[in-house]
Amino acid sequence: MTGQPACDEEEYRRAAEAAAKMLARRPLSAAMLQKKLRDKQFCEQAADYAAERMRVLGAIDDAAFAELVVRSYARKGCGILRIRQELRARGVSDADAAAALEEFEPNQEKMLALLDRRLRGDLSDRRECEKAMAALQRRGFTYSEIREAMEAYRLQSAENQ
Numbered sequence: 001m002t003g004q005p006a007c008d009e010e011e012y013r014r015a016a017e018a019a020a021k022m023l024a025r026r027p028l029s030a031a032m033l034q035k036k037l038r039d040k041q042f043c044e045q046a047a048d049y050a051a052e053r054m055r056v057l058g059a060i061d062d063a064a065f066a067e068l069v070v071r072s073y074a075r076k077g078c079g080i081l082r083i084r085q086e087l088r089a090r091g092v093s094d095a096d097a098a099a100a101l102e103e104f105e106p107n108q109e110k111m112l113a114l115l116d117r118r119l120r121g122d123l124s125d126r127r128e129c130e131k132a133m134a135a136l137q138r139r140g141f142t143y144s145e146i147r148e149a150m151e152a153y154r155l156q157s158a159e160n161q
Contacts, residue, residue, distance in 0.1 A: 007043040015046035016053050023059045027068060030060050031091020066092045066100035073140075077110030082140020111136060111149040112156065121157045 015037055022036055030051045037047035054060040066087055073083045087097040118132035136146045
């Protein structure tokens with residue numbers, strides 16, 4: 001027993017109605033929708049029913065939601081590790097996340113812009129370089145991507161001098 005009373009037909013209807021309202025405001029993954037419904041004190045069965053009902057009606061599409069999250073975080077200049085973390089936190093399945101990330105390529109322009117803001121062309125201070133690299137790591141870029149960006153920034157800085 002979960003400690004929750006059994007769901008009645010009215011609760012299933014109200015859960016589906018609440019789900020439709022939530023999805024009208026913004027896209028959600030099935031897992032996020034179920035969690036929000038449980039947070040609103042709907043029983044687990046009603047939350048599951050509402051999420052499945054929204055999926056059948058086409059209001060929930062985790063694959064499309066994953067692509068939306070990938071585009072949004074890529075536009076913000078985040079790397080694949082951060083995006084994967086965000087997808088996991090939003091309850092997107094590994095298969096949907098992998099499919100959405102298939103087309104993802106790190107935005108080196110945004111990486112170089114961040115390096116330029118942090119370093120301002122001065123690569124002589126090792127500590128500042130490490131701080132800039134740490135900032136890229138926090139954004140979710142892999143070590144190899146950061147190394148490539150640092151090398152590109154070195155070349156760009158050498159050309160500008």
